[in-house]
Structures are given as C-alpha cells and as structure tokens.
Amino acid sequence: MPKRTWEVVLDEHSHLIQLNHGLWTSKHEIWLDGQMVARSRHFIDVGSQHTFEIGQHYCEVHVASNGFQYRYLLFVDGTPYLAREDSCKKCERDKLIRTGIAAYQYWRELARLLGLKYLPNPESSDPFRQRLLGEYKKYVTLVQPSTEKERTSVGVGVLVRYLPVDNVATLRNQIMTDPAVDQLLGKEKTWRCTIENNVALCVFPYRPLKIAAAQVASQVLEWIEALSRSTGPVGLDHCEGDNCPDRNAPIQVVLINGFPTLLCAHCTTKIPGWGGELQRAYQDAPDGLVNGFVSGMGIAILSALAWAAIAVFFNAIAALLSYVVFIGTVKLMDRMGVKRTGRSLLLASLLTLFGAALGAYLALAWEVASELPQRLMLSNLPEIMSAAWQALSATSLLRQAIGFSLMGIIPILIWMWWEQRKHYSRMFRPDVEVVGAK
Structure with missing residues (x-):
C-alpha cells in the first residue's frame, strides 16, 4: 500500500497529512494529525480528488494516473505541494505532476x-x-x-x-x-x-x-x-417546475443528471416523483413488438440475401454481417416506435439469427443451382435431388451460420442492454444535486 505524507505549516501550526492508497483494495484513506478525515474506494482509479479543511484553509489531495502509474499532489488554498517521498527534481519534471498542477x-x-x-x-x-x-x-x-x-x-x-x-x-x-x-x-x-x-x-x-x-x-x-x-x-427568479404552487418562491440551482435547472424547494422535493411518473408511463406504453417483428423480418430477409451473395464469394466472412444487421434491426425498431426492452433486443437477436440461417441455406441453394446443368449430364434427377437434400439438411451448415452470428451479436447485445439499463436508471431515478441558492 503506497503511502504519501505532507507536512504543512498553517497559522503557525504544523500539520501532518498522510494518504494511504490501496492499489489492490482500491481504498483511499487520508489522515490529518493522526485522525482520519476522508475515506473512499475507487475500483478503477484514473484520477480522484479528496477535500477537507484545516481551520479556514481548503485542502485537496489529488491522485493522478495514466493507467500504469500514480502521482500524488496536495493543494492548500490553491498552492501545490509534493509529498515527502516525491520531493526531487525528477518528480517535479514528471508529466503527470505537471499536468495535474496545470x-x-x-x-x-x-x-x-x-x-x-x-x-x-x-x-x-x-x-x-x-x-x-x-x-x-x-x-x-x-x-x-x-x-x-x-x-x-x-x-x-x-x-x-x-x-x-x-x-x-x-x-x-x-x-x-x-x-x-x-x-x-x-x-x-x-x-x-x-x-x-x-x-x-x-x-x-x-x-x-x-x-x-x-x-x-x-x-x-x-x-x-x-x-x-x-x-x-x-x-432566474422563477421556478421551472411543472405545476409549481409559487413561481416567485426563492430559487435554487439543482443539477438533475448534471443538467442545471432552476427550482424552488417545493419542486426540488418532487423530483423523485417525476422519475416515478416517467417509469409508470414507460411501463404502461405498448411494447409494439408486432411492428418490431414485421420491420425486423424485412431486414432479416434482406440480410439473408446479402449473406447468401457474400457467402458465395467470401464464405464465413459473411458472418460479420450479423453485427451490422443487429444494430440496423434495433434502430429500425426504434423508428417504428417499438419500446426498447430486453424482449425487443431478444427479438432483434432472433431475427438476426434467422436471417443468418436463411442466408446460409440460400447460399447453398445458389451453389446447387449453379452446378445443376453439369450434374444433369452425369446423374439422373432423383439422385441430384437426394444429394441436394442431404446438403441442405446438414446440421453443420446451421451451426456454422448461427455460431458466427452469435459472435457478432452477443457483444453488442450485452453493450446495448447495459446502456439501456443506465439510461432508464437515470430517467427513473435521477441524480439530484442541490448546488444552493441562486
């Protein structure tokens, strides 16, 4: 656990500040004259800041990182201090430290x-x-x-x-x-x-x-x-809240998901209710999965034709098409008014897989049809039909198409699902930060 210490003299009194940084535990502890004044945990620390006061003096401990190494700075009323362990000419010229101070x-x-x-x-x-x-x-x-x-x-x-x-x-x-x-x-x-x-x-x-x-x-x-x-x-003197009972009440600046809004104290307390209303409206809205199925099926058929055309010339490279098809299906569903849910994403995935499987069989049928004139000269029609059916019924063809499609779909599906959860979480449970009176 790296430790950094600073000794500063403020108002004719010496103070010892110590930072304990757990690289594996991700814990940060700041001690002032033997007492803990700040503690936090940053699982992925690419730069953090901790504030505290010594009397009337505003202090900040900064942890800077470039992903491979850490640097530490103390600011007291805007004046930077290097830790005892870093007080050398080399550290003063360090780019992370210079960038942090700048x-x-x-x-x-x-x-x-x-x-x-x-x-x-x-x-x-x-x-x-x-x-x-x-x-x-x-x-x-x-x-x-x-x-x-x-x-x-x-x-x-x-x-x-x-x-x-x-x-x-x-x-x-x-x-x-x-x-x-x-x-x-x-x-x-x-x-x-x-x-x-x-x-x-x-x-x-x-x-x-x-x-x-x-x-x-x-x-x-x-x-x-x-x-x-x-x-x-x-x-600046009027509340922006809907149905505000007193537009001329004292105004305070409120950051709702980081967006500055002017609200009175009464409307500020109603913000969690706004999120609940949005959530109920979202839950009550129709899924629109029928429209999603119709539009998605159209894309699936078009993608199957594209898959077949590409597979004839480039074989398995056609599987990369599933990545684009899945995104296009989701975007078209959005334009058709389909509610973005886990079920709609699953439907888009299934339609993409259907397009991949259909495309694989169309590619095989294309190859069989192109070889049909030559085969007619060497075999009779029943034998040709039997061989074609055996080729179409081969499970390896379906496994290959679906396997390559899943490689393209799963990563983007996980990402979209995670982003959707974050988006709706911010909508239904907004982060509210009251900055203070305007």
Missing part, C-alpha cells in the same frame, strides 16, 4: 475569468470531475470537460440555458451563420456544436499545457454573446 490552476483561473463557481464533481474521475457553474448576462452556464463521439480527446464543453424557441432549425441557422460564430469556431468547426430547443452546447479544445485559460474564457464569452443575440435568458 489542470488545477487552469480550471480555477477559468472560473475567475468567467465569474463562475468552481464546483468539482466528487463522483467523477479526472478530467471529468472539473466543473464550473453560474450565470453570465443572466444565462445559466455550465462549463465542464466533454468528449467527442468522433474523437478520443477531451474538450471544454460549454452548456448554456435559454428560453425555449418555436423553431430550432431557424435558431440553429441564425447562430451558425453569425460571422462572429464562424470566426470563433474557425479551424475547430469539427468540434461538436449542438443547438436545441432550450439549450446549446459547444465544445472547445482543452490543452491546459498549451492553451491558456484566458483564451478559452474569451471563446466561452463570445459564444454566450452570440447566443444572446438570438435567444432570451431563462428567468
């Missing part, structure tokens, strides 16, 4: 420049625990690291709330054709820029060692200015 200072400087509150998320790991929340020109703004579907890198995501609009397409066109926005995005147009009915998200590059916080802060403010020319700010 990221810490970057987000606090960004919060200061934007006038937002630094509100780290203790439930997340680096770099996603960083979070800024507040308002600019009465626009509720959330700034935090965000990923791109087309990229593996992380950017600075800027989420801005505004009043709902009637025509999202018109709003999107107004903003994206704004010369200031065109100049702002510049070479970074490939980064995500999403504009919806009452919220917009833009992602800017995040390189704390190369791009200064002042430059990103300028981009964020320009983005909000561009939005303000086409939208209106959310009323």
